[in-house]
Amino acid sequence: MAPRTLADEIRQKLGDASPAERKVARVLLAGYPSNGFETIAVIAGRAGVSAPTVLRFVGRLGYSGFPDFQASLRTELDERNASPLSLYESTGYGRPAEQGEEGTPSAGGGLLARGSGIFSAAVAQTMAELPPHDLEHAIQLLSDRKRRITLAGGRFTHLLAQYLGLHLMQLRDDVRFLPDRDVERTAALTQLARRDVLVLFDYRRYEEDKVALAQLAQEHGGKVIVFTDTWLSPTAAHAEVVLPSQVAAPSPYDSFVPTLAVLETVVAGVMTALGEVGHQHMRQGEDTARRIGLV
Known part of the structure; x- marks a missing residue:
């Protein structure tokens, strides 16, 4: 299953954040994800708060610093822009063990069980969230x-x-x-x-x-x-x-x-x-x- 996005994490923390930190959160969500790649000074200016407030909110999200936050956002952006071809190549899909050859995990009932598990979990998580x-x-x-x-x-x-x-x-x-x-x-x-x-x-x-x-x-x-x-x-x-x-x-x-x-x-x-x-x-x-x- 796909992990929760940074946008989900930001929304989840809104209730715990201070009024100033909530302003930072709204700036990040209003232009998500691009606003997250701005400098601390730019985000603080748009939110009308101080730079330390931006850092405190990033810390509230569980990141050790702003570079750590942006690195996570960059990873998410890569997933966001993934294509079937890039996923095929990055996961090694199509190797012999994935082609349904005799005795491989994806052969026959193995593929059915895998598909059933993936689809069932995806539907359940979608409906729950x-x-x-x-x-x-x-x-x-x-x-x-x-x-x-x-x-x-x-x-x-x-x-x-x-x-x-x-x-x-x-x-x-x-x-x-x-x-x-x-x-x-x-x-x-x-x-x-x-x-x-x-x-x-x-x-x-x-x-x-x-x-x-x-x-x-x-x-x-x-x-x-x-x-x-x-x-x-x-x-x-x-x-x-x-x-x-x-x-x-x-x-x-x-x-x-x-x-x-x-x-x-x-x-x-x-x-x-x-x-x-x-x-x-x-x-x-x-x-x-x-x-x-x-x-």
């Missing part, structure tokens, strides 16, 4: 029929956006996917307003356009929900709701199994929130599909 307030707020936003829902993903995560969006379409109106073609996409983004909820999926090797999308929605008064990994997409800085998931897998590819568990939980919550309205919407959809021969 999911912020209850953010989950409830996501359900509230997605079940508010006065709001328009727009979903967008990336290279692989567009599949997650479609999975959630297709479920929502069966339960309520005003759900759409952000178009791929330039003119249509521009028109959809230009229309963003206070009633809009933009749902983004962004995982490590984060995509720059997702930050711009989140900023646009926020500037227009809309709400942003971000599904991401435990290292947190940069879009999280502009989000109303952030729902992180573990990505551990038996291969160098990040797993979306825990994210699917979160999505299923969100869908269940939306169904409960909509109640009979959602039930009637499902019934009307079934009737329409039957009339045109789709079921």
